[in-house]
Amino acid sequence: MVHSIKPISYLRYGDDFIVFGKNRAVVEEWRLMIIDFLLHSLGLAINRKNGIIVPTKAGLYFLGVHIFPTRRRLKKRNWRRVNERLTTHNLGSYFGLVAQHGTSQQRKDFQWLVLNKVSTEK
Known part of the structure; x- marks a missing residue:
């Protein structure tokens, strides 16, 4: 096509x-x-x-990410899912998602989530 x-x-x-x-x-x-x-x-x-x-300047939603001409942002629902569903098995997948599309604050928060998850699973 x-x-x-x-x-x-x-x-x-x-x-x-x-x-x-x-x-x-x-x-x-x-x-x-x-x-x-x-x-x-x-x-x-x-x-x-x-x-x-839609005009690209208005931004669009694609695969759980709001995409704008100059930036990307995780949808709130997907950020909540990261917080609720993070395990040591899916850590790499969520790391990639947050690293590519998360805000700087979300990236910092994700590091704390990982530390808490690793320390509680021992």
Whole structure:
């Protein structure tokens, strides 16, 4: 699909994706092409809530992260999940998430979470 619409850039992870274009008219045309392709070629439908067009300056939500032109921020729900579900087995995964998308305060708090988790699991 990407080869036929030729977007400026796109992000894809599993069945989630974002397409970037120069102007709204072009992106709306791509959206119709994508919906048609997904429906007729793959038998899939885009969720109405998530199949939207937004200007990048307004920021967008993708895979638990709010993405803005100059920064990224973990969604509060995902930060709560890190706090609730952190174990020694998933530590590396959550470390990567917080290191890439967390605020400096969240990165510091995460280090304390890890220390507390390691010290209580002995």
